[in-house]
Amino acid sequence: MLTANYPHPSIMRVFLFFLCIFRWFLLASAAFKVTHLPGFLPQGALPFHLETGYIEVDEVYGVELFYYFIESERNPSEDPLLLWLTGGPGCSGFCGLVLEIGPLKFISERYNGSLPNLVYHTYSWTKVSNIIFLDSPVGAGFSFSNHPQSYESGDKSWSKHVIIFLRKWLIDHQQFLSNPLYIAGDSYAGKVVPLVVHNVLNENDKEEQPKFNIQGYMIGNPMTGELIDFNARVPFAFGMGIISDELYQRIDENCKGEDYENPKSSPCASLLQIFENFKSELCEQHILEPKCSLDAPKPKYIVGTRRSMKVQESNTVLFGPPIPELKCRTYAYYLMYIWANSNIVQEALNVKKETIKEWRRCSDVLNYTKDISSNLKYQVNITTSGYRALVYSGDHDMALPFVGTKEWVKSLNFSITDRWRSWHVDGQVAGYTESYSNNLTFATVKGAGHTAPEYKAKECLAMFRRYTESYSNNLTFATVKGAGHTAPESKAKQCLAMFRS
Numbered sequence: 001m002l003t004a005n006y007p008h009p010s011i012m013r014v015f016l017f018f019l020c021i022f023r024w025f026l027l028a029s030a031a032f033k034v035t036h037l038p039g040f041l042p043q044g045a046l047p048f049h050l051e052t053g054y055i056e057v058d059e060v061y062g063v064e065l066f067y068y069f070i071e072s073e074r075n076p077s078e079d080p081l082l083l084w085l086t087g088g089p090g091c092s093g094f095c096g097l098v099l100e101i102g103p104l105k106f107i108s109e110r111y112n113g114s115l116p117n118l119v120y121h122t123y124s125w126t127k128v129s130n131i132i133f134l135d136s137p138v139g140a141g142f143s144f145s146n147h148p149q150s151y152e153s154g155d156k157s158w159s160k161h162v163i164i165f166l167r168k169w170l171i172d173h174q175q176f177l178s179n180p181l182y183i184a185g186d187s188y189a190g191k192v193v194p195l196v197v198h199n200v201l202n203e204n205d206k207e208e209q210p211k212f213n214i215q216g217y218m219i220g221n222p223m224t225g226e227l228i229d230f231n232a233r234v235p236f237a238f239g240m241g242i243i244s245d246e247l248y249q250r251i252d253e254n255c256k257g258e259d260y261e262n263p264k265s266s267p268c269a270s271l272l273q274i275f276e277n278f279k280s281e282l283c284e285q286h287i288l289e290p291k292c293s294l295d296a297p298k299p300k301y302i303v304g305t306r307r308s309m310k311v312q313e314s315n316t317v318l319f320g321p322p323i324p325e326l327k328c329r330t331y332a333y334y335l336m337y338i339w340a341n342s343n344i345v346q347e348a349l350n351v352k353k354e355t356i357k358e359w360r361r362c363s364d365v366l367n368y369t370k371d372i373s374s375n376l377k378y379q380v381n382i383t384t385s386g387y388r389a390l391v392y393s394g395d396h397d398m399a400l401p402f403v404g405t406k407e408w409v410k411s412l413n414f415s416i417t418d419r420w421r422s423w424h425v426d427g428q429v430a431g432y433t434e435s436y437s438n439n440l441t442f443a444t445v446k447g448a449g450h451t452a453p454e455y456k457a458k459e460c461l462a463m464f465r466r467y468t469e470s471y472s473n474n475l476t477f478a479t480v481k482g483a484g485h486t487a488p489e490s491k492a493k494q495c496l497a498m499f500r501s
């Protein structure tokens with residue numbers, strides 16, 4: 001028998017086992033601290049802690065989700081940990097970071113061939129919260145699958161991938177395990193967020209460690225899957241003086257029970273076509289803003305060099321929508337496209353080479369199935385189990401109007417604990433709010449559109465702080481107006497309402 005001084009087989013097995021674990025850890029999750037970003041002004045280190053990385057959520061298809069993580073500027077060890085999901089489905093978490101609640105925003109100036117510039121965004125929710133911006137579902141942003149034909153996704157698989165991501169991320173970042181955890185998102189993500197929270201609660205019911213310190217969720221101009229999501233556009237348009245009383249009345253009479261997106265009866269369809277003609281003249285995401293091309297065009301080519309970008313600069317590109325005008329809010333979407341497709345930016349973000357062909361603000365590679373008809377049962381289950389919900393709506397959004405959101409919130413039949421009232425920032429009305437039993441709060445953001453923080457950043461930061469800080473350590477102080485030493489003795493009804501909330 002050939003004898004040699006090979007290590008004993010059991011030693012080899014142990015060695016190979018740890019080698020596999022090490023390889024898994026290296027490949028499946030990679031996290032990098034990012035101190036500098038190309039295009040950030042003033043040049044130099046970022047004034048906040050940014051980490052980027054990947055976490056594998058499906059070994060079979062090699063699905064890796066990319067994330068941006070930003071530590072709270074206040075108290076990272078105790079401030080909330082927020083997982084932010086962006087809608088679409090297929091829009092990048094980067095939208096949340098530079099358009100809504102993160103510490104960066106683009107300087108909206110005409111593209112001149114050099115890399116677009118970013119500056120610090122004052123009203124960032126990372127002032128008071130740790131935030132993970134996740135590129136999900138697979139195919140969004142820089143997230144990828146090693147089998148691109150399998151960009152199959154849907155509400156259920158998206159939420160399952162998010163749970164796997166969150167568990168692995170927390171195992172890699174154990175210092176955040178005890179932070180109050182919130183799941184948040186807007187638009188289409190608003191439909192999936194309650195499903196994610198529902199899954200988190202199911203995970204916590206198992207013996208598996210670590211447990212999630214989940215507190216609740218926040219959803220903005222959310223979809224639920226209910227007909228009212230889009231049907232509410234007609235009463236919203238009527239209320240805003242966009243359609244006549246007659247058209248509103250005739251739609252109401254001829255479209256009862258219909259899905260306004262897919263009307264069955266021809267009288268209803270004809271009337272909704274007239275409505276659609278009025279609607280199509282406006283910027284759906286904010287009816288007071290100019291109607292603009294919504295997303296970045298796909299210039300013929302982008303050559304990323306170490307110094308600058310060269311993009312075919314012309315008013316019309318070979319394919320795709322025209323470049324938005326500079327006056328449009330969506331010009332920032334064009335700048336995002338240029339910036340994120342630059343190879344020097346992707347190097348700085350530690351993007352794995354050759355994993356995606358092109359970064360799109362809202363990807364079109366997904367093969368998505370809307371396999372949840374409605375998320376209301378999850379919202380009822382979560383809130384009646386003692387977890388908190390903030391549902392907010394920019395009140396000038398016609399894509400998913402507050403009128404419909406208010407209606408489904410009412411349909412839950414929770415008792416009112418804090419009647420409809422205005423809420424304020426700097427002494428001005430910032431919106432209106434009503435709170436219900438089971439810790440659910442509805443709020444409008446006055447003058448905001450589909451992605452409220454994009455339009456009213458200061459007010460939304462105030463809203464976020466009041467929501468997350470009103471319950472930190474579960475201590476709430478309240479006076480009872482007009483009551484004496486034994487408050488319930490003289491203000492029984494008020495004290496009962498206080499007790500119930």
Ligand SMILES: COc1cc(/C=C/C(=O)O[C@@H]2O[C@H](CO)[C@@H](O)[C@H](O)[C@H]2O)cc(OC)c1O
Nearest residue numbers: 085086087088089091095186187188189399451
């Ligand atoms: C699946 O069917 C529909 C989905 C949507 C979703 C919109 C959405 O998520 O908006 C994006 O939100 C993200 C924020 O989450 C923004 O960044 C994007 O700009 C915005 O496009 C809307 C619909 O009709 C209006 C649908 O019929």
